[in-house]
Amino acid sequence: MDMRRIVAVLAEEAEQQIEDHVWKVAPDDRALASDTETGLREAVGPPDIQEAMPQIERLEHLRESLAVLAISLARTHGRMAWFLSGALNALESVLRWRAMPADGGGTFGTVLPSAEEYTQAEGAVRRLQDVLAQISDVRSIPSDTPTGPA
Template sequence: MDMRAAIEALTEEAERQIRDHLAIALASVHGRLAWFLGAAATALAPVLHWRALPDEHGPTFDAVKPTPQQYTDAEDAIRRLHTTLTHITT
């Protein structure tokens, strides 16, 4: 599952819980919001292995240069995550 799909699945779950009137549970630091944030961090973890500089600038510590599509997917995932977190907290 790519980043965008993982974040989409998480946001659908959060939105379903809000529709089912579980917003109070989501607002808690413990429980579903903590799970949501942890799962979002896991989905976005590939970004930690990306590098922006070319190899000739020194060791990359196994970091990889992402493809343009990976950048696009990550940007879309972050936008979706931002929208969902804004919705959850309002």
């Protein structure tokens, strides 16, 4: 399964949990989602801009997005942490990518990704940006409001 599909499944699960009031998005979750979304947008821009960059810069931007997710994960717990952990897991193959030739030396297990793999990873980050924007816009449900059938 490619990164975009894994992130799409994560997004669908988050949206469903929020809709079903299983995930009661707290103000701290909304603030962290907003900060994380902003960080991801700063790291990975629109397709036309990203695709015009040299591969080494594209890889740097993808690694920055992983750093944003990891820092956010370190600052939370519960469902938001689980969601961010899933996002990091979806993008983990980026950690094994390199943009430079080996020039006869070892590569520590890294690989040269294809142009399609860069596009997939950047698309996955953009989908994460969108779902985090949605999470940051969720309004909390007052604790005295019923959340299920009566």
